Amino acid sequence: MIARASVSREGRVVAVTIVSAKPRGVFERSVEAALRQYEFPPDDTEYIVEVPFTFRLE
Numbered sequence: 106m107i108a109r110a111s112v113s114r115e116g117r118v119v120a121v122t123i124v125s126a127k128p129r130g131v132f133e134r135s136v137e138a139a140l141r142q143y144e145f146p147p148d149d150t151e152y153i154v155e156v157p158f159t160f161r162l163e
Contacts, residue, residue: 106123106125106126106127106132106133106136106157106158106159106160107123107124107125107126107155107156107157107158108121108122108123108124108136108137108140108155108156108158109121109122109123109124109153109154109155109156110122110140110143110153110154110155110156111151111152111153112145112148112151112152112153112154113151114147114148114149114150114151115147116144116145116146116147116148117144117145118140118141118143118144118145121136121137121140121141123136123137124155132158132160136158139158140156
């Protein structure tokens with residue numbers, strides 16, 4: 106799964122978009138919740154990052 110996060114100057118995630126997911130409709134909410142908790146280093150600009158997620162059952 107790949108998610109896109111919009112990051113504020115303060116390093117907070119302000120929006121999350123799911124770019125791709127297989128299977129669809131299974132992990133999207135979990136990924137969005139996880140990304141919204143993450144804090145990136147503060148920067149002088151707002152920016153967008155793409156974050157890959159891999160889920161594995163063991």
